[in-house]
Amino acid sequence: LTEPRENAFLRYEDDPHVASDAPARSDPSTATSNNPQPGSAGFVDIARCLAAFGRITVSTTYPPLCTANLPGEMHVHLPAKVLVQAYDYHGERQTTGKDPISVHFKDSNGREASSLLVDNGDGSYEITLCPVSAGPHTLAVNILSRPIRGSPYVINVRGRQKPQWSIVDECA
Numbered sequence: 125l126t127e128p129r130e131n132a133f134l135r136y137e138d139d140p141h142v143a144s145d146a147p148a149r150s151d152p153s154t155a156t157s158n159n160p161q162p163g164s165a166g167f168v169d170i171a172r173c174l175a176a177f178g179r180i181t182v183s184t185t186y187p188p189l190c191t192a193n194l195p196g197e198m199h200v201h202l203p204a205k206v207l208v209q210a211y212d213y214h215g216e217r218q219t220t221g222k223d224p225i226s227v228h229f230k231d232s233n234g235r236e237a238s239s240l241l242v243d244n245g246d247g248s249y250e251i252t253l254c255p256v257s258a259g260p261h262t263l264a265v266n267i268l269s270r271p272i273r274g275s276p277y278v279i280n281v282r283g284r285q286k287p288q289w290s291i292v293d294e295c296a
Contacts, residue, residue, distance in 0.1 A: 183268065185223050186213035190272035192265055199285045200258050206251040208265055208272065218247030225249055228264040231257050231281075258283035 189211035195204040208225070210218040221243040229239040238254040255261055264276040 183223050184212040184214075185210045185218055185267055187267045187270040187272050189213070189215055190265075190267055192263075192272060192274065192277065194263075194277060194279065198253065198255060198261075198279055198281045200255055200281060200283055202285065203252050203254045206253060206263065206265075208249040208251065208267075210247045210249070210267060220247060221245045221249070223267050224269070226264075226266045226269075227251050228262075228276075229253050229255075230262050230264075231255065232259045232261070233257075237261060253279075255281040257281070 191209050191211070193207040193209075195206065198204045210221075210223055212218055222245075225241060225243075227239050227241050229237045231237055237256060240252040242250045242252075244250060251263075251265070253263070258281050261279045261281050262276045263279055265272050266275070
């Protein structure tokens with residue numbers, strides 16, 4: 125794969141609780157002077173300004189390589205989990221989360237069904253689906269506003285679950 129040029133996602137974070145990566149030194153050679161000359165800012169000065177400003181993160185996630193592990197079967201009113209794994213444009217698993225991901229789970233009439241998305245923070249995302257009607261449903265998963273591999277998926281939802289065992293009272 126070559127590095128895709130269309131993946132231009134940037135996120136600005138200004139959380140004051142995020143620790144700065146800038147070294148905190150009291151070395152007089154790097155101290156800021158009261159009368160700085162144009163073009164004389166040192167690395168520590170720039171790092172200090174960036175730490176106060178926030179930080180910008182970039183995503184290397186490549187949606188066509190991302191995968192979803194779908195449940196074998198689904199039943200009405202029973203939650204089912206889907207695990208989405210993000211990959212970068214080199215085909216390597218992502219190790220961090222926070223990608224913009226959207227999920228649309230719809231029944232055969234186009235009505236949104238219940239879904240809950242959880243970012244695991246390790247490049248994987250857990251989607252909990254809970255259909256309220258039987259029949260074919262579509263699950264569309266987009267990362268960076270683009271569909272992941274195989275999306276949209278068609279999932280057949282069964283009306284009721286087959287019992288694994290039952291207790292019958294044979295007393296007469």
